[in-house]
Amino acid sequence: MGKGRIAELDFVRAVAILAVLLIHGTADATVEIPFGSRSQIVFLLINKLSNFAVPVFLMISALVMFYRYEAGWNGREAFNFYRKRLQYVIVPYLIWMFFYYVFYQWLGNNRDLSAISIDWLDFAKKLQWADVGYHLYFIVIIAQFYLVFPIIMSLVKAFAWFRRYLWLVGIVIQGGVYSYHHWVNPFEHSGTLVTTYAAVICIGGWIGLHYDKFRSASRHLWWVFGLAMLFGYSLFNIFVLIRTNISFGAVAYEVVFHGYAIFMGISLLWIGRKVMEGYTRLAKWIVSFSAASFGIYLIHPALLSYWKVRLVYPGDSIAYQVSAIASTIMLLIVPWIIIALIKKIKGSWILLGR
Template sequence: MSRERIPEVERLRGIAFLAVVLQHSIAHYTVEPGMTTGDGILMAVLLMATKFAVPVFIFITGMVLFYNDKGSLHYGRFIQRRFGDIYIPFAVWTLITLLINNRFNPTQAEDWKYLGGVLLTGKSSSHFWYIIMLFQFYLLYPLFRSAILGIKERWGWRTQLTILLLSGLLYVGLTGVISDIGRWMGSLDIPVWSELFTTYADRNALYYFFYFALGAAAGLYHTSWKKWIQKARTGIWLIFLFLFGWMLIQAVNEIRSAENGAITFYSLSLLRPMMSVFLISSILVMYDVTGWICRQGGARVNSLLTSVGLYSYGAYLMHLLTLRISYVVDESWLISMPPLIRILSSWLISAAVAYGATRLLAMLPFGKWLVGMTGKRKNRTLQPSSPSHSSTTGM
């Protein structure tokens, strides 16, 4: 029998999905003609405010997996379930994306080879990398589970906390030597492995492991986790706000020094030491925020966020396509509006269309293969393998 669902996680998943869509809405307008340095700074603020999304999805995956762990693991059934709920919909939308972009012709042998490649790498669209990265956590779950539960059984909570803190420091240090690791692995020229640390380093689960481990700790000690978040609230927020300001300064300096007025955010990439510290603090802050929403947000807000979280995996898979719809609206009626209005409009239109389409597709008998769930599962959340967990995923 499944344990009681965690309300904060249900809301957090919905917020994280909305944050992802806003990030991609921002990306479109960074290359729009007429954008100024001031517009770039505004985008940097919005981008910083939404950077938590991917780490939060990974955190939720770890949290829900370990929170629901029943003491035994049937790996075959575990992977089969994730494959059906996560990978199959990803494969379907990969094919749909290729067809829409005229990148796949079933009569061409080379196109079938290309399809096979992108199904393994997530290269058919800029947001599919996340699915490939996340699925690695499912494949490696027995190893993570053995290590984490082994630590829990052998040592007391103080030692466990020390190990968690040390692993966090190790992770921050790791993000600082990713380039060195890439050069070394590239020089070894080992098939698949070298590419995982070079060409596809951005989707290597190793480079995101601490978010998963932090989620595992929160899931294993859920009650203590909530109490600690409340107790440490002031310190958590101060660290978050300081790092937010510090990282924002880096982004502003990058924008001001860019050639030809280009708006770029390389300094805000996920795999950097200071960014990883900021993202860890962001997870803590967002969990505190969702706790407040659960208590004070009202029935409508809580219901909406829960519903968005429930359908977020299918919506995530299609949201770059629905963004195209928002751009048609933008170019037809909003081209003269301030950038903030245009960004927010694209965000809301894309998120709403993706969410609505997912709900409709979930009603179909084969909705599971399109969006990871069917309408019959309205009271469940997505599986722990997608951007929208039903019981074990991050999205």
């Protein structure tokens, strides 16, 4: 294809997977520590400011796809594309879905192996929407994107206006689908539908199609990042006010949530370029952490869930707060080490993809 690698994507992936770990590591503390306490506010702030993670992962996934395949999309490319996605995404998904299907039964029954029951029909039903655990839904969303990508790319190739306004098309689709869901007829599993993230996906795709132009616009980082922080702080305040029975409504939440992710994703791309070019030693660690990000995403809930079952403290105790902080630090280190060891084994792609 003749296009170079985008080094700053490693930075964005590393920050996004870090945000995922912070979300999960602090989630329980936001509700189990007494509301209004200083520590609860800190945990809530960290948790909500990390909420850009999933949309940003979808944004950069779309960016890479459109950047990679813009120059040529044909039958051979399509075959290789779907073969690789089946091999490196769907196969690990099936394995880890089954793992968590068994793991959570074992964990929920006092770690009693005899209590595990495997109902293959029940398991098959759970596959469609990743109804096991709380994190594999991302793969369901990305799989839907893989299915519609050839259609979007064909439209990009066929219509200059579609290519030019791809970002706006995504906003319109997401806004239209959300309006129907909110005011006409709610969709089941709306949080796992690709249309729920159409805006970030199409904006990521637009950036991938115009990456040289986008990269040269990094002088706007100061106000874009400022907007990201404004949206992020607003998201935090929405959740604080909800706890006091003050609500701005679902629409306001959607606008703030996705606005935060979009501006944060753009900012991280520009910041990432400066970091990857200016801090070579740090860049090596970032590349390593980024390369392990998919594996870390797959494995970390098992470690965190086991930690929480083994170490139980009252929410109003210092021990609870120390445990929450320690478990989050553990998530930053232990999964990374485990993934590095697994990757030394031939055929590790079966578990960790690529």
